Amino acid sequence: MLTLYFSKGSSALAAHILLHEVGASFESCEVPIASGAQKAPEYIAINPKGRLPALRTGAGIITENPAILEFIAAQHPKAGLLPETTFQQAQARSLCAYLCSTVHVAFAHGKRAARWADDPAAQKAMQARVRPNLLDCAEMLEQNLMQGEWALGDHYSYCDPYLFLVGRWMAAHDLSLDPFPALETHAQAMLRRPATQIALEAHGLS
Ligand SMILES: N[C@@H](CCC(=O)N[C@@H](CS)C(=O)NCC(=O)O)C(=O)O
Structure with a gap:
């Protein structure tokens, strides 16, 4: 269990x-x-x-x-939901590493700026970078990292629920996925899946 x-x-x-x-x-x-x-x-x-x-x-x-x-x-x-070949597995890890170390960290500079600087002015400056950095990340995902309808191409994989968070992180900073049609289509496809709906409900987000 x-x-x-x-x-x-x-x-x-x-x-x-x-x-x-x-x-x-x-x-x-x-x-x-x-x-x-x-x-x-x-x-x-x-x-x-x-x-x-x-x-x-x-x-x-x-x-x-x-x-x-x-x-x-x-x-x-x-x-x-685990890619089959060693190369595809490395690609999945690469995407998840980007989401974890770059996109999530860009988002965290909003609420958690104090983690990186004590100076209130420095914190404010980092917070001001959150929206442009998230937009840069979305552009990178849209143009280079998404491989198809799903994160890794034609098939849903364990990367997709993680990719789904990007739109949520952006929405928390009043950013829309509208300029990113692949990410927007992906988010809509995620929302149509029963597993997504059940999990959203568990988080009080349905
Ligand atoms: N790199 C970690 C990040 C985990 C993380 O920072 N989670 C946030 C919630 S999304 C958290 O626990 N925040 C509480 C805090 O910073 O005190 C991961 O991917 O699991």
């Missing part, structure tokens, strides 16, 4: 969607960021980084979205 530690509206939404897509047997445990529960000793004992999501597995805890998503896909091979 897997346990997904999540906060509503957080990036844990991607793992939540994927768990439903693969038909995993799992339970979820809410760790609300709004109340600071991610810093409580009980959760630090689970994830010393104090971040969500985390996934408890039979072998131990996994943190970091790309690792969690790939693990879920690999554990449920019948769902066919």
